[in-house]
Amino acid sequence: MKYETNPPDAASLMMSARSFGNYDVPAALADLIDNSIKAGAREITLTCRYNDGDPEIRIRDDGRGMSGRELRDAMRPASSNPLKERSPDDLGRFGWGMKSASFSQCARLTVISHRGEDLTGCVWDLTNVEGWRMGILDEQELVAMASPDLRAKDGVEVVWSNCDRLSENNTVTQAEFNALMVHAGNRLAIIFHRYLAGEVRGKRLTIRLNGRKIEAVDPFYRDHEATQQLESESLEIAGRTIDIQPFILPHYSKLLPNQYDQLGGEEGFLRNQGFYVYRNHRLIISGTWFRLLRHGELSQLVRVRVDIPNALDHVWKITIDKSDAQLPAALRNRLRQLVDGLRRRSARVYRSRGGRLDRPGTTSVWSRHSRGGEVRYTINRAHPVIDALLDTGDDKQRQAASAALKIIEQAFPVAAFSQDTAREPDAIHQTLTDPVAFRADLNAALPLLLMQVDGDFAALENLLRVTEPWCEAWGAAEAVLKEKGWTNA
Numbered sequence: 019m020k021y022e023t024n025p026p027d028a029a030s031l032m033m034s035a036r037s038f039g040n041y042d043v044p045a046a047l048a049d050l051i052d053n054s055i056k057a058g059a060r061e062i063t064l065t066c067r068y069n070d071g072d073p074e075i076r077i078r079d080d081g082r083g084m085s086g087r088e089l090r091d092a093m094r095p096a097s098s099n100p101l102k103e104r105s106p107d108d109l110g111r112f113g114w115g116m117k118s119a120s121f122s123q124c125a126r127l128t129v130i131s132h133r134g135e136d137l138t139g140c141v142w143d144l145t146n147v148e149g150w151r152m153g154i155l156d157e158q159e160l161v162a163m164a165s166p167d168l169r170a171k172d173g174v175e176v177v178w179s180n181c182d183r184l185s186e187n188n189t190v191t192q193a194e195f196n197a198l199m200v201h202a203g204n205r206l207a208i209i210f211h212r213y214l215a216g217e218v219r220g221k222r223l224t225i226r227l228n229g230r231k232i233e234a235v236d237p238f239y240r241d242h243e244a245t246q247q248l249e250s251e252s253l254e255i256a257g258r259t260i261d262i263q264p265f266i267l268p269h270y271s272k273l274l275p276n277q278y279d280q281l282g283g284e285e286g287f288l289r290n291q292g293f294y295v296y297r298n299h300r301l302i303i304s305g306t307w308f309r310l311l312r313h314g315e316l317s318q319l320v321r322v323r324v325d326i327p328n329a330l331d332h333v334w335k336i337t338i339d340k341s342d343a344q345l346p347a348a349l350r351n352r353l354r355q356l357v358d359g360l361r362r363r364s365a366r367v368y369r370s371r372g373g374r375l376d377r378p379g380t381t382s383v384w385s386r387h388s389r390g391g392e393v394r395y396t397i398n399r400a401h402p403v404i405d406a407l408l409d410t411g412d413d414k415q416r417q418a419a420s421a422a423l424k425i426i427e428q429a430f431p432v433a434a435f436s437q438d439t440a441r442e443p444d445a446i447h448q449t450l451t452d453p454v455a456f457r458a459d460l461n462a463a464l465p466l467l468l469m470q471v472d473g474d475f476a477a478l479e480n481l482l483r484v485t486e487p488w489c490e491a492w493g494a495a496e497a498v499l500k501e502k503g504w505t506n507a
């Protein structure tokens with residue numbers, strides 16, 4: 019056999035690299051931030067300018083930077099072998115991230131690096147890469163392009179220009195651009211929360227987005243007194259350790275609306291339950307059960323932290339964009355057992371809230387009557403809202419309301435309900451779990467309730483304290499009263 023060289027076509031390979039992985043803006047920024055963290059950066063500055071429809075995004079760090087030679091190597095696609103053993107704190111793997119993440123968003127990538135005496139800038143312009151032509155900035159271009167901070171101290175500045183992939187149709191409005199950046203900031207606050215909070219090797223990382231510091235958002239809300247940290251465990255695979263730590267988040271009634279919104283994220287609590295997998299303390303996947311159970315089968319409040327080291331990348335089949343991984347077979351059974359245990363436990367947390375009947379000292383909505391082996395549920399006519407419904411001067415309306423209550427009681431779907439409780443008790447979500455709806459409903463009922471107590475705020479507060487559903491989430495109900503100034507104090 020004889021051999022010929024058969025290199026890839028530059029333009030075609032670089033165009034394909036635009037579609038490696040499934041990067042969105044935050045994932046692409048996160049890949050660059052990984053590099054900065056690896057380079058020892060303490061402060062990372064993101065500057066995103068709309069620039070009259072020709073956006074430019076800069077990511078600058080104060081890490082150790084690269085020499086001119088290192089920068090040239092780093093610019094090369096597949097700059098290192100994925101099989102190479104990486105230091106335990108290295109967030110990279112493929113030698114592609116800087117290029118593929120950037121090209122997923124822009125067509126022109128400039129990287130300027132400063133180390134010691136060496137200030138070098140390299141450019142890949144996808145419209146002009148024939149024969150692997152890479153641009154090298156001259157003195158003047160460097161001065162014009164590099165931010166003054168980079169010229170003053172070591173570090174790296176990555177510049178995305180000709181950003182043709184920020185939106186599907188290649189043009190992005192100012193409002194869309196702003197929304198993208200707000201979203202990116204929110205995601206980065208979670209992806210790097212352990213670095214931002216100084217939990218990794220005791221060093222605190224600062225990331226600024228257009229001047230504003232990104233504050234860590236802990237998806238487990240460990241600071242909150244009502245968060246339950248369950249027993250942790252460590253598992254061994256391929257001689258390496260995986261740490262697993264389940265949490266049960268506070269019930270919504272213990273959260274303020276803004277805390278609830280932040281924890282629920284853009285997609286709400288249900289979508290955000292599940293495993294949170296961290297590779298070297300950096301969140302790579304969140305809100306998945308790896309098909310060990312369906313979303314919604316467990317209480318919405320369960321989140322399980324899984325810590326994996328980069329030495330197990332091959333076992334987890336980490337993807338180039340670090341946003342996906344597969345659960346190793348060796349872990350599957352153990353995690354299934356863990357999830358079964360949680361299933362029992364979280365159902366208790368949830369069911370213990372709300373819906374308990376005839377609790378002494380409170381006014382419930384439903385009453386349970388048991389006589390001679392026969393059980394019957396009725397709507398409590400003494401509940402203030404029901405009472406208001408019936409207490410009307412209009413006879414016809416009163417009769418209609420009374421008849422409505424009776425038919426609701428008689429038509430209570432006993433068979434369907436008992437089937438559901440037997441089959442999937444955790445799936446029944448009859449009690450309100452959304453604080454925004456809770457507030458809206460209370461606000462709607464308040465004028466009526468105030469009438470019932472003849473406009474006496476003290477009596478109103480006492481009434482709500484002992485009446486379902488408000489007594490179940492007294493903190494949230496009290497906050498509504500306070501906002502209105504309808505309190506005793």
Ligand SMILES: Nc1ncnc2c1ncn2[C@@H]1O[C@H](COP(=O)(O)OP(=O)(O)OP(=O)(O)O)[C@@H](O)[C@H]1O
Nearest residue numbers: 053054057083092110111112113114115116117174
């Ligand atoms: N901000 C930076 N500071 C210093 N060196 C950097 C920086 N960014 C990249 N590098 C160097 O460039 C190399 C290539 O980066 P790139 O992100 O393309 O690949 P990687 O990090 O090795 O692997 P992966 O594809 O998994 O991200 C890195 O290994 C690192 O040596």
Ligand SMILES: [Mg+2]
Nearest residue numbers: 053110115116
């Ligand atoms: Mg990288």
